[in-house]
Amino acid sequence: MINRWLFTQIDNSALIIFRVFFGFLIAAEAIGAIFTGWVKKTLIEPEFTFNFIGFDFLQPLPGNGMYFYFAIMGIFGLLVMIGYKYRLSMTAYTIMWAGVYFMQKSSYNNHYYLLLLLLIIMIILPAGNYFSVDVKKNPSLKKIAMPRWVVLLIIIQLWIVYTYAAVAKLYPDWLDFTVAKNLMAGRAYYPIVGPILQNHWAHVSVTYFGILFDLLVIPLLLWKRTRFFIFCLGIFFHLFNSIVFQIGIFPYLSLAFSVFFFSREKIHRIFMKKKEFYTANEVIVPSYKRFLIPIAIIWFIIQIALPLRHWFIPGDVLWTEEGHRLSWRMMLRGRSGITNFYVVDKNDTEARQQIIKKNDHLTKKQIRSVNTKPDFMWQFAQHLKKKYAAEGKEIEVYVKSSVSVNGKKRKVFIDPEVDLANVSWNYFTTNPWVLKYN
Incomplete structure (x- = not known):
């Protein structure tokens, strides 16, 4: 039964055309990051980057090196699109994207994490x-079919993402339109659409459409009777996100996934008429079966477990941020805060506190994160410690911080008596110096 379910051969037109879309989009992501100024603002201008904790060895290339880095990524994306040395090109892009992803988190985005997962999947x-330079150079590589597990792998991955995104929205600030109101207020200056988005009916629509679409899009795409309807709705949803939230390639990537949901005959007819359509439905059990199934099980256990981990960490994740990343908690909160850092020289007998001017060390974007997120605060304290150590000074770093979530009254966020320069970071549990409230 499992062999028939996973290893029945089906027409591969959907995967081939998706590769073309995917290659183009990841090339656009890399090249676009240069021309939109993202590379400059995120990786070149900062004095240092806030990498994922534990990945300190990942640092931007000096000078204008990151422009060349992203240009090379763009070339690998184009090579994926045309199918030239496909797996090598896909692996190279994946490694380079992973480097960028773990190198900085001032521009953290759930979609960047999703792209990393998809890149890993696409390697295998x-x-x-088919329809590739590789096949043209070596016709023996040509195939018109693929095992069914390819489609199942992609659909299950997407289902996990969308389901967690929907469930995460089931909390008071989303359901009472607070989040939607705050999100839209920040876009009031948009021409034409900006004023429309300030209406209450727009907040209601964004709130409930966001939940229902995320929860139902995969089941309705799988059901033939509702497939075309939800696809059309998806075009509106993703274009709306692209225009209003400006989240790069991801709305278009989401639309590209639709090729795996429509009938294989239809995808073949629309995109690859000249290709022979495969109908034999052979069951071919590959030698890699003994590796594929255990690896897939482990992969999906991790994917299901990571978004649940915040339930095992004390405190509300919306407040503490502990367990927020890698959890598909998309656009759920707005944070603002006032945070000051004070340095005390251990050799100063009077223990005088010196306030740190954050503008001297950080970009505006970095300051927004340092003002509200505990891991950024801890990392900035570590940065200050290293900087002063280079001058031969041993220091303590204290933080006075008050934070507001979703426009609510600010509360003290960090224990002001704790020296953040000399405490360790607890990666898998809570950090006691992040204050909790009932």
């Missing part, structure tokens, strides 16, 4: 076996 998929 047989997406270069």
Whole structure:
């Protein structure tokens, strides 16, 4: 039964055309990051980057090196699109994207994490076996079919993402339109659409459409009777997100995934008429079966477990931020805060506190995160410690911080008596110096 479910051969037109879309989009992501100024603002201008804790060895290339880095990524994306040395190009882009992802988190985005997962998945998929330079150079690679597990892998991954995104929205500040109101207020200056988004009916629509679409899009795409309707609705939803939230390639990538939901005959007819359509439905059990199934099980256990981890960490994740990342908690809160850092020289007998001017060390974007997120505060304290150590000074770093979530009254966020320069970071549990409230 499992062999028939996973290893029945089906037409591969959907995977081949998706590879073309995917390659183009990841190339656009890399090249666009240069021309929109993202690379400059995020990786070149800062004095240092806030990497994922534990990845301190990942640092931006000096000078204008990151422009070349992203240009090379863009070239690998184009090579994926045309299917030239497909797996090598896909692996190279994945490694380079992972480097960027773990190198900085001032511009953290759930979609960047999703892209990393998709890149890893695409490495193992047989997406270069048709309509590719590889096949043109070596016709023996040509195949018109693929195992069914390819489609199942992608659908399950997407289902996990969308389901967690929907469930995370089921909390008071989302359901009473607070989040939608705050999100739209920040876009009031948009021409034409900006004033429309300030209406209460717009907040209600964004709130409930966001939950229902995320919760139902995968089941309704799987059901033939509702497939075309939800696809059309998806076009509106993703274009709205692209225009209003400006989240890069991801609305278009989401639309590209639709090729895996429509009938194989239809995808073949629309995109690949000249290709022979596969209908044999052979069951071919590959030698890699003994590796594929355990690895897939482990992969999905991790994907299901990571978004649940915040339930095992004391405190509300919306307040503490502990367990927020890698959890598909998309656009759920707005944070603002007033945070000051004070340095005390251990050799100063009077223990005088010196306030740190954050503008001297951080960009505006980094300051917004340092003002409200505990891991950024801890990392900035570590940065100050290293900087003063280079001058031969041993210091303590204290933080006075008050934070507001979703426009609510600010509360003291960090224990002001704790020296953040000399405490360790607890990666898998709570950090006691982040204050909790009932």
